[in-house]
Amino acid sequence: MDVTSNMTGNVWKIVVSNGDKVTAGQEVAILESMKMEIPISAEVYGEVEEIIVNEGDFVNDGDVILKLK
Amino acid sequence: MKQDVLYKKNELDQQVYEKLEEIKTKSNRPYYSKLKVQNKMFVRDRIEYLIDEGSIEIEDGVFARENDEQFLPADAVVTLVAKINGRKVAIIANDLTVKAGTWGVKTIEKIIRMQELAEKRKIPLIYMIDSAGARLNEQFDTFIDRRHAGKIFYNTARISGNIPQISLVFGASPAGSAYLPALCDFVVMVDKNASVYLGSPRMAEMATGEKVTMEEMGGARLHNEISGLGDMLAETEEEALDAAKRFLDFMPQNWKETVPLAESVEPLPGKDIVELVPANQRVPLDMHAVINRLVDADSFFEFKKLYAKEMITGFSRLGGRAIGIVANQSKVKGGVLFPESAEKAAHFISLCDAYNVPILFLVDLPGFMVGSKVEKEAIIRRGARMLSTVANATVPRISVIVRKAYGAGYVVMSGASMQPDACIALPQAQPAVMGPEAAVNAMYFNKIQSIEDPQERQKYIVEQREKYNKDINVWSPASQLFIDDVVPGDRLRNDLINRFELYSENRDILEGIANKKTVVRRG
Numbered sequence: 001m002d003v004t005s006n007m008t009g010n011v012w013k014i015v016v017s018n019g020d021k022v023t024a025g026q027e028v029a030i031l032e033s034m035k036m037e038i039p040i041s042a043e044v045y046g047e048v049e050e051i052i053v054n055e056g057d058f059v060n061d062g063d064v065i066l067k068l069k
Numbered sequence: 070m071k072q073d074v075l076y077k078k079n080e081l082d083q084q085v086y087e088k089l090e091e092i093k094t095k096s097n098r099p100y101y102s103k104l105k106v107q108n109k110m111f112v113r114d115r116i117e118y119l120i121d122e123g124s125i126e127i128e129d130g131v132f133a134r135e136n137d138e139q140f141l142p143a144d145a146v147v148t149l150v151a152k153i154n155g156r157k158v159a160i161i162a163n164d165l166t167v168k169a170g171t172w173g174v175k176t177i178e179k180i181i182r183m184q185e186l187a188e189k190r191k192i193p194l195i196y197m198i199d200s201a202g203a204r205l206n207e208q209f210d211t212f213i214d215r216r217h218a219g220k221i222f223y224n225t226a227r228i229s230g231n232i233p234q235i236s237l238v239f240g241a242s243p244a245g246s247a248y249l250p251a252l253c254d255f256v257v258m259v260d261k262n263a264s265v266y267l268g269s270p271r272m273a274e275m276a277t278g279e280k281v282t283m284e285e286m287g288g289a290r291l292h293n294e295i296s297g298l299g300d301m302l303a304e305t306e307e308e309a310l311d312a313a314k315r316f317l318d319f320m321p322q323n324w325k326e327t328v329p330l331a332e333s334v335e336p337l338p339g340k341d342i343v344e345l346v347p348a349n350q351r352v353p354l355d356m357h358a359v360i361n362r363l364v365d366a367d368s369f370f371e372f373k374k375l376y377a378k379e380m381i382t383g384f385s386r387l388g389g390r391a392i393g394i395v396a397n398q399s400k401v402k403g404g405v406l407f408p409e410s411a412e413k414a415a416h417f418i419s420l421c422d423a424y425n426v427p428i429l430f431l432v433d434l435p436g437f438m439v440g441s442k443v444e445k446e447a448i449i450r451r452g453a454r455m456l457s458t459v460a461n462a463t464v465p466r467i468s469v470i471v472r473k474a475y476g477a478g479y480v481v482m483s484g485a486s487m488q489p490d491a492c493i494a495l496p497q498a499q500p501a502v503m504g505p506e507a508a509v510n511a512m513y514f515n516k517i518q519s520i521e522d523p524q525e526r527q528k529y530i531v532e533q534r535e536k537y538n539k540d541i542n543v544w545s546p547a548s549q550l551f552i553d554d555v556v557p558g559d560r561l562r563n564d565l566i567n568r569f570e571l572y573s574e575n576r577d578i579l580e581g582i583a584n585k586k587t588v589v590r591r592g
Contacts, residue, residue: 007402008440034435035504036403037351061442 009033170200199240258289342558
């Protein structure tokens with residue numbers, strides 16, 4: 001299950017690490033876009049398998065931020 | 070002899086009741102058992118659930134196709150007038166147990182007649198949709214003429230803005246009939262059962278080779294989250310019927326009337342507004358919490374809750390008065406306006422404007438989204454639709470600048486230049502054409518680039534930002550009368566109640582709205 005960006009922006013902070021268990025609705029990353037902090041949440045329960053982006057990366061709407069298993 | 074006449078009369082009456090029994094009962098329907106498997110109610114049970122007990126006033130066309138060779142009770146549609154909370158409403162309800170609820174020759178005529186009656190008598194119209202579409206073996210007599218199926222959509226579109234029209238989608242609404250909910254003011258879809266699409270999955274596969282499920286093609290969730298056709302997702306049929314009642318509470322009978330006042334109720338207890346608004350403008354603010362502190366407890370009824378969530382739209386009571394709320398939610402996508410959120414707002418504003426519901430704007434946004442993606446999605450054209458709807462609205466409008474209010478975003482959120490009845494601000498407000506970072510970069514780009522030493526450059530940027538920031542606060546625009554008042558959070562509710570009361574007085578004379586008709590444009 002992928003957690004994706006919901007808007008164009010920069011990755012400001014990744015707030016979870018590989019192996020972390022996350023619940024549905026939990027914040028996993030914060031983007032910076034339009035001078036606002038944009039929290040990105042997991043939609044389902046899962047374990048962080050792989051973080052795809054680095055802090056500072058540009059992401060488009062729909063880009064994968066991290067993968068859950 | 071007298072006795073003989075009486076006897077015959079009784080027999081004739083008896084015949085009517087027997088026929089009615091046969092037409093109205095569910096026990097003789099071959100498909101009735103299937104309904105239960107699908108968690109569906111029989112059409113007349115849905116109506117009974119919705120209306121005041123025993124309040125059916127008239128039912129026309131109940132004997133449609135009574136003489137037909139086939140058993141087609143009421144030709145698969147129930148059309149009647151009944152009361153909801155003491156108010157007359159017209160109901161048009163498909164009967165799935167007759168020919169899968171398809172539109173036959175008399176189904177269409179009955180629907181058209183009830184639409185015409187509702188329009189003339191100026192009473193709300195509720196459609197209960199559950200139909201497999203056109204009855205194909207009767208297509209020649211249902212499709213081409215002036216009073217054939219297309220007239221139903223013609224009526225729905227023309228009635229729009231005159232009387233509230235509600236669609237409760239309990240099942241399928243395929244092909245042409247998909248336009249029926251699309252033209253209504255409020256559309257509720259029952260999860261897993263409702264499906265609205267132009268071409269069925271089977272048809273799509275035949276025409277293009279695409280393989281897709283019913284849910285992916287036109288399910289309730291898709292239409293609520295992605296297409297925006299659904300205004301509410303209901304888990305059960307009862308929930309959908311309750312929603313229709315709730316929606317009607319915020320609607321007048323027709324465009325000439327206003328919603329009656331209710332008893333004022335104190336808001337839910339919670340944190341003061343001053344505590345809810347983060348000082349750091351980058352940090353999201355949960356606008357729902359602010360709304361809860363303003364409106365009468367438990368009165369907020371969200372509209373299009375699952376669609377374009379960066380924009381909150383919904384009805385509410387404020388000191389007993391029905392109002393519409395249009396608010397930026399910076400917890401989602403920073404509260405930025407996207408093409409979808411602008412259209413969602415335009416739809417809701419046009420709905421409020423059509424039925425004399427005053428509108429409260431709560432402003433906290435960094436502006437319209439920028440970038441090539443949204444330009445391709447026609448953010449200018451779709452944003453302009455919101456602007457035009459706001460500018461042409463004649464209902465009382467108050468905008469409250471809650472925090473940031475930048476650029477065209479501020480304007481379309483009914484900022485002062487959109488001529489609202491009032492534009493007021495919380496002390497935390499910061500209206501400006503853009504934020505200091507973007508403004509300084511735009512104004513002094515060449516100068517900034519020409520400074521080679523990075524420390525010098527940063528120093529210059531900070532200085533310019535501070536200079537720019539001098540006027541980005543609430544007191545500069547208040548001092549210039551750009552805004553009408555600065556209102557502390559703990560006084561805001563009272564202030565809004567007084568203002569809405571004042572701006573509602575003599576409204577028709579002042580604004581010439583007696584001649585105005587607004588068609589509800591869905592977004």
